[in-house]
Amino acid sequence: MRMLAQEEEHDDSAEVTWEDQQRINSFSKLNTRLRSIEESIQELKQEKEALDDISMELELADEDQPVMYRIGEAFVHMPHPRAVKRLEKDLAALNAELEKRSASASECEKQMKELKVILYAKFGRAINLDE
């Protein structure tokens, strides 16, 4: 915990109302939510990189050769065109998911910023909302 010097203590005259408490709660909730969304976005980005690598490989690969495409945990031998189609479908689904998560992340950040402004205005140094 951070100790304030006595001169900085005059801030404690700001009483914490129920609305303030709810704002603090919301901030905490959004913070936790944002962190877990960012983690999942990282994972999705890695998957996307992998799929992008695959699409490059498929472009270079021989079109007559069967392609081993991973479904679940096992690989299925399928003709090149089918693999390309399936890859497109998977990539589209992944991008849609990534978009959705990024949108919720920005929404969280926006709300957090608003709450920060209000809470810092009222409590000043008596509250800490940053990492």
Place this chain on the structure above:
Amino acid sequence: MSTTFTENQERNPRGIPKAPFIADVAEFLGPDPNPENALKDFQAALAKYRYMDQNLTQRRRSLEDKIPDIKKTLSMVEFLQERREGKKALGGEEGTDDDDSDLEENDTSTKPLTTTFELNDTLYAEAQLEDTDTVYLWLGANVMLSYKIPAAVALLRSKLESAQNSLTTVVEDLEFLREQITIMEVNTARVYNWDVKRRRELREKSEAKDGAVEGKGS
């Protein structure tokens, strides 16, 4: 003074008690304030909340591990189903508007499906799958059952849905818990600050009194 605020409290749908919000510290502590006891109670309640938080976080992690597994199994079974439907469409009709069937023709639908599957970690083997309408699903606890493909798809979908619903519930509970922990932490901070202020005021008052007494005496 309310030392037993953890009983007869409101609870959320899963039975997690709500933390009391202190509107006014002096009023909460009452006519005979005992901040040490209040702080002790808060710490005890915080410990309980943190323990619940740990449990829920564990459950959430295990659900988050299970869900991708179910998705993988489901996608494989759906793939098998698509293949069967593609073949049936070829056999029954002359032309379909599914361009997949064009690919199927090159695929020679009578050829079995070749897969490379994981025999062991880093060890893969090739297998040929014959056309089949049955799959076997591992249900855990050393139990495996055979299902027709549509039934397997239905079962996996329902498992996936219930896992996702549980995950949503657990996440909700975790957020609720986080709120209660925050409230308790804020309460602790305010009671502590109030106590520090009060002690300082008492000390200043008694010093002023001593000073006045000495002034009178000298």
